[in-house]
Amino acid sequence: MNKITEKVALSENVVKMVLEAPAIARKRKAGQFVVLIANEKGERIPLTIVDSDPKKGTITVIFQIVGKTTAVMAKMKVGDSIRDVQGPLGNPTDVHKVGQVVCIGGGVGVGVVYPLAAALKQAGNQVISIIGARTKELLILEEEMKQVSDRLIVTTDDGSYGFHGFVSTVLQNLIDQGEKIAEVFAIGPVPMMKVIANLTRPYGIKTVVSLNPIMVDATGMCGACRVSVDGKTKFTCVDGPEFDGHQVDFDLLTSRLRMYCDQESIAYEKHRCGWNGN
Amino acid sequence: METEIKKEKKEKIPRQKMPEQNPGVRITNFEEVPLGYSAETAILEAKRCIQCKKPGCIAGCPVEVRIPEFIQAIADGNFIEAAHILKETNSLPAVCGRVCPQEEQCEQVCILGKKGDPVAVGRLERFAADYERATGEISLPEPSAPNGKKIAVVGAGPSGLTIAGDLVKLGYEVTVFEGLHKAGGVLVYGIPEFRLPKAIVEAEVDYLQKLGVKIETNAVIGRIATIDELFAEGYDAVYIAVGAGAPVFMDIPGENLMGIYSANEYLTRSNLMKAYLFPEYDTPIIRGQNVAVIGGGNVAMDSVRTALRLGADNAYIVYRRTEVEMPARKEEVHHAQEEGVQFKLLTNPVEYISDGSGWVKGMKCIRMELGEPDASGRRSPVPIKDSEFVIDVDTVVVAVGTMANPIVPATTPGLETNRRGYIITKGESGETTRQGVYAGGDIVTGAATVILAMGAGKKAARAIHAYLSGE
Numbered sequence: 001m002n003k004i005t006e007k008v009a010l011s012e013n014v015v016k017m018v019l020e021a022p023a024i025a026r027k028r029k030a031g032q033f034v035v036l037i038a039n040e041k042g043e044r045i046p047l048t049i050v051d052s053d054p055k056k057g058t059i060t061v062i063f064q065i066v067g068k069t070t071a072v073m074a075k076m077k078v079g080d081s082i083r084d085v086q087g088p089l090g091n092p093t094d095v096h097k098v099g100q101v102v103c104i105g106g107g108v109g110v111g112v113v114y115p116l117a118a119a120l121k122q123a124g125n126q127v128i129s130i131i132g133a134r135t136k137e138l139l140i141l142e143e144e145m146k147q148v149s150d151r152l153i154v155t156t157d158d159g160s161y162g163f164h165g166f167v168s169t170v171l172q173n174l175i176d177q178g179e180k181i182a183e184v185f186a187i188g189p190v191p192m193m194k195v196i197a198n199l200t201r202p203y204g205i206k207t208v209v210s211l212n213p214i215m216v217d218a219t220g221m222c223g224a225c226r227v228s229v230d231g232k233t234k235f236t237c238v239d240g241p242e243f244d245g246h247q248v249d250f251d252l253l254t255s256r257l258r259m260y261c262d263q264e265s266i267a268y269e270k271h272r273c274g275w276n277g278n
Numbered sequence: 279m280e281t282e283i284k285k286e287k288k289e290k291i292p293r294q295k296m297p298e299q300n301p302g303v304r305i306t307n308f309e310e311v312p313l314g315y316s317a318e319t320a321i322l323e324a325k326r327c328i329q330c331k332k333p334g335c336i337a338g339c340p341v342e343v344r345i346p347e348f349i350q351a352i353a354d355g356n357f358i359e360a361a362h363i364l365k366e367t368n369s370l371p372a373v374c375g376r377v378c379p380q381e382e383q384c385e386q387v388c389i390l391g392k393k394g395d396p397v398a399v400g401r402l403e404r405f406a407a408d409y410e411r412a413t414g415e416i417s418l419p420e421p422s423a424p425n426g427k428k429i430a431v432v433g434a435g436p437s438g439l440t441i442a443g444d445l446v447k448l449g450y451e452v453t454v455f456e457g458l459h460k461a462g463g464v465l466v467y468g469i470p471e472f473r474l475p476k477a478i479v480e481a482e483v484d485y486l487q488k489l490g491v492k493i494e495t496n497a498v499i500g501r502i503a504t505i506d507e508l509f510a511e512g513y514d515a516v517y518i519a520v521g522a523g524a525p526v527f528m529d530i531p532g533e534n535l536m537g538i539y540s541a542n543e544y545l546t547r548s549n550l551m552k553a554y555l556f557p558e559y560d561t562p563i564i565r566g567q568n569v570a571v572i573g574g575g576n577v578a579m580d581s582v583r584t585a586l587r588l589g590a591d592n593a594y595i596v597y598r599r600t601e602v603e604m605p606a607r608k609e610e611v612h613h614a615q616e617e618g619v620q621f622k623l624l625t626n627p628v629e630y631i632s633d634g635s636g637w638v639k640g641m642k643c644i645r646m647e648l649g650e651p652d653a654s655g656r657r658s659p660v661p662i663k664d665s666e667f668v669i670d671v672d673t674v675v676v677a678v679g680t681m682a683n684p685i686v687p688a689t690t691p692g693l694e695t696n697r698r699g700y701i702i703t704k705g706e707s708g709e710t711t712r713q714g715v716y717a718g719g720d721i722v723t724g725a726a727t728v729i730l731a732m733g734a735g736k737k738a739a740r741a742i743h744a745y746l747s748g749e
Contacts, residue, residue, distance in 0.1 A: 023502055037459055043560040044459075044551070069560050084459040086496035216551070216561075217467075219457050219498055220683055221523040222543035226534055233527065233534060238685065252534055255636035259536045263562035 001081040005058055010140040013065045014108055015074050016050075022057030024049070024087045030119035031093030031210065031242055034061065035218045037084040038076070043069045046215045046237075048112040049088060059085075062111035062140070067264055089218050090241045093208075095119045098182040100126040102174065103149070104167050104196060106188025107133060110141045112210055113187040118148040120185070126150050128179070130170045132188075136161035168195045181205050186245060190254050197245035207245035211236050213256060228252050293395035294323040301616040305586045308471045308554055311613060312376075317357070320405040324353035326390065327397045334387035335399060340733025341368045341440070345384055345399055352402055361410035362417070364403060369443035369486060370436065370732065372411060372478045373465060375404025378729045379607050411481050418488055422449035427746050430455065430513040432499045432686060435463020436728045437519035437719030439483065440735030441742075442491040448743055452491050453513075457498040460550065463521055464728070467550040468542070470580050472587065476549070500685035505693070505715060515714045515742045518701060519735065522680040522720035528572070532630030533676070537564055537638040541577045541677035548584050563588065566673025570594045570641055572627060573677035574604035579611060581675040582619050593619050594669065598626040598646050598659040624648075626659065628666065630674065640668045680725045690715070700724055708738030716742055 006018035024034060033048045051060040065074050073082070093116050101120050105113035110131045121127045129149035133139040134157045146152045153170050154162030163170055167188075174181065184207040186196040193209045200207045213225040213236050220238035227236055228249035234240065297313045298304075304311055315323065327349040335345040344363055351360035364371040380386075380400035388396030410416060429445050431438045434456035442452045460466050462479045487493060499505065505516055525540030527533050544563070547553040551561035569585035571578050574597035585593045595614065597604060600623050604611060615621070624646040631640035645665035652658035682699030694702045694711040701710055701717040708716040718734030720726055 023497075027502055041552070041559045068557075084496050086457070086459065086498065088501055089498065216543055216546055217458060219523075220685065221467075221525070222546050223525045223527065223540040224543045226527075228534060233529070252636075256534070256536060258636070259564070260562045263556065263564075 001083060002085040003081050004076060004078050005056075007076070007078050010062065011138045014062060014138070014140055015065065016060060016062045016111075017073070018058050018060050019082060019085060020057060021059045021085050021087075022054075024085065025052040025057050025059050026054045028052050028059065028088035029092035030095060030115040032088035032090050033218075033241060034059065034085050034087030035089065035215070036061070036073070036082050036086075038069055038073045039083050042072065042083065043067075044086075044216060044218065045069055045073075046089070046212070046218055048115070048210070048241075050111045050114055051118075062108060064108045086218065090237060091239075093119060093185075093242060095123050097124045100128065100180055101183045101185065102171060102181050103127060103129045104171065104184065104186040104188070104192075105129070105131045105141075105145070106167055106192040107138065108140070109188030109192070109210075110139075110145065113185060114141055114144055114148070116185050116187075117145065121148045121150075125182075128174065128181075129153070130155065130167045132156065132167040132192075134158065166195070167192065168199055171196060172199060175199075175203060175205075183208065184245075185209075190250055190257070193245060193248075194250035197248065197250070201246050208242050209245040209248060210241045211243060211248065211253060212241070213253060214259060227256075291322055291326050293326065293398055294319045294401070296398075296401050301618070304472065305583075305617050308587055310475055311472050314408055315401055315405045317355075317409075320352050320357075320402060321355060323398050324349045324402055327353070328389065330389055334389065335384040335397075338384040338387040340383070340729050341374075341736050343367050343371075343384075343403070348406060349397065349399070349402055352406060357406055357409040358413070358415065358417075360402075360406035364406055366419075367736075368732070369440050370482045371403050372407035373436070373474060373482060374729055374732070375400050375402075375407055376474050376478075377469060377727075379727060381608070383729070411478070416485060416488075419447060421490065422447060424451065425449040425747075427451065427514045428453070428512055429742065430499075430508045430516045431519065432505075432516065433457070433463060433519040433521060433719070433721075434461035434483075434493055434495075435519060435521050435719065435731065436465060437731035437735040438463070438517065439486060439491075440732040441517050441519070441718070441739045443486050443489060444736060444739035445742065446486070446490045448739075450743075450746075454491060454493045455497040455499050455503075456493060456495045457520075458550065459495050461493050461495065464523075467546045468577065468580070470545065470549055470584055471554075472583065473580065498685065500689040505686065505690040505712070509714065514746055515716065517708070517735070517738055517742065518686055518710070518715065518717040518721060519719040519731070520683055520686050520721050521731075522682055522700075522725045524681045524683045525676070526679045526681055527676055528627070528678060530627060530629055532632060532638065535630050535632055535638040536636050537566065537672055538630060538674045538676065539564075541571070541573070541581045541675050542680065544581055544675045545577070545584065548588070554584075554588060564673050565589050566671070568592045568594075568669075568671045569673040569675065570596050570622075570627075570669060570671045571675040571677055572596050573679070574599065574606055575677065575679075576606045576610055578675075578677035579606045579614050581677050583614055583617060585673065585675070586617055586619065590673075594622050594671075595619055596622045596625050596627060596641075596643065596669075598624065599648065599656065600624060603656045622669070624659065626661065627674075631668065638671060638674055641671050641674060642666055642668050680720075682721060682724075686721075698724070706734075706737045707741035708734060709741060714745070 132155035225236035230247040553563035633639035648657035719731035
């Protein structure tokens with residue numbers, strides 16, 4: 001049982017939760033995730049570890065309410081407990097000093113890119129961050145991102161805040177302006193990651209994406225999270241979650257994310273099928 | 279003269295059948311198929327045992343259950359005593375009574391089997407263990423004085439649970455680290471409820487905890503702590519029993535289409551996550567109408583019988599050899615046939631066909647014939663040229679085997695593995711290339727049976743005890 005020590009609504013559908021998980025807090029590295037089970041009948045939900053505090057023994061996760069289990073979790077209060085927290089899982093981000101990097105986060109993906117930006121900054125890189133949302137109210141972690149970035153550019157699709165347009169347009173502008181970019185880290189809805197990967201490919205800029213397929217055990221046992229990378233089948237939970245964006249088959253990922261749409265509407269999980277969108 | 283008459287009487291008792299749920303009924307539920315012996319039937323069956331002076335059955339059992347003794351106790355009506363005799367050597371008798379391949383072990387060497395049917399050892403084991411559990415009078419053996427030594431067991435499957443039970447009884451402080459949220463390993467994620475009710479596994483795990491075994495769930499060793507870190511935390515020896523829990527796919531076109539599962543995923547969703555009770559439980563599963571399960575082992579039989587219970591109109595076993603070569607237990611094949619599973623033998627899939635929106639709608643197969651014997655001694659299947667045909671399917675379960683899970687070997691320097699990723703051990707002790715590190719079960723042998731994994735745990739327990747007590 002892992003007690004909820006803090007809970008904040010970051011936007012209408014996005015919740016930040018701080019959980020007691022001392023062993024995970026000590027051990028986790030940027031890029032890793034946990035699997036949560038809210039209660040006895042709950043699903044296994046993989047979530048990136050956004051932050052941790054080894055002294056307090058806590059980890060931070062951010063999730064979007066997309067289905068029955070996440071809706072149940074969103075209703076839980078400080079002092080309640082999440083039944084199971086398994087982790088840290090997946091491979092940590094390959095963090096080293098490469099020069100100037102661009103960290104791109106879209107929607108709840110900002111929560112996933114935040115620990116990477118922090119680690120990359122810590123390792124001595126120049127960090128330019130681009131974070132985006134559909135509209136101002138859905139933007140998350142702006143202040144946190146500012147603190148770990150040398151430069152932060154905010155975009156909204158509807159122009160209600162920051163740059164009016166997509167994160168990809170901003171990245172294109174940076175490239176056009178001649179910014180030296182050693183690596184791009186792009187995390188967000190699948191269409192966004194696909195656009196960014198296609199954008200950087202002709203320039204040969206290494207582009208790392210973090211994938212969010214459906215998972216079950218998350219220890220390499222079931223193969224639910226299989227993705228195609230460079231034409232080979234990989235398991236996101238043990239081979240990832242980060243992959244070379246230029247080699248990922250995003251269309252297959254998009255397709256496989258839809259596998260349980262019918263079942264989820266049965267469980268009144270109408271939102272779930274939008275979970276790869278922001 | 280008198281003994282002769284007695285003997286004659288014994289031979290006249292036929293092997294007692296165990297009642298089962300009717301096939302037409304049982305495919306509509308997930309309840310257990312065989313219903314167990316009544317006390318009367320159990321006594322009758324137990325009386326068939328001729329109590330050999332030199333019994334072969336004990337040596338036929340990987341965990342050396344004192345078979346004639348527990349059977350005699352049943353024959354005498356001392357059912358609780360029978361359970362106690364079982365538990366002295368076997369921590370999981372209610373499990374073994376259900377899933378062991380007795381026909382290849384104790385029952386294969388039973389002297390009665392030479393002329394007729396062997397004693398139904400498995401059914402009697404199940405009866406005694408179930409009887410004890412039903413009475414609620416689970417007695418614990420006298421605890422040993424703590425010897426101050428700590429053992430870490432990695433994986434709470436049959437092998438890990440067995441060694442934990444054996445070592446805790448010797449006074450060790452034993453902690454089992456389990457990656458998933460429930461203890462039991464393949465007993466909870468793999469074997470379906472209709473073959474092994476989860477309440478039974480829970481009761482056996484409870485028993486071990488009462489003996490003093492500590493179980494830490496959600497702890498993936500290699501991630502939360504490495505083997506080296508366990509030693510640094512003060513463990514004196516480590517036993518690795520993480521299973522062969524990585525799925526094998528066939529690497530044929532279309533295998534990542536929606537509707538295609540590994541058996542591990544299909545069974546984990548249904549068993550561990552209780553997807554068969556969706557939407558009461560949150561985890562979904564595709565309830566296919568035309569389901570093909572690829573493979574001929576016990577896991578394939580479990581998958582195809584699960585598909586039937588999830589409402590499939592057509593449930594197929596697609597296997598590249600014939601029924602003779604099938605690795606599944608005869609009993610499982612028989613149950614599947616009774617339930618209406620359609621066997622497509624000498625058939626192998628070569629490609630999956632998409633419906634145009636990412637779902638599987640068909641499976642192109644090729645017909646096979648048997649050629650020369652291969653390394654396994656079985657005649658190897660050879661494709662027949664130009665014999666391709668398509669089976670309409672909306673769900674496919676790939677049950678062609680498993681391979682080693684790489685997490686522990688990859689994070690343990692000096693722990694040597696073979697070409698296929700399985701941990702190398704010295705003989706039966708389970709000793710690895712790292713001092714104080716032992717391994718057993720499927721991570722050493724590759725996918726095998728519950729009882730062989732338990733046997734490995736038992737032998738490693740002896741080896742670890744010898745190592746730590748300097749004997």
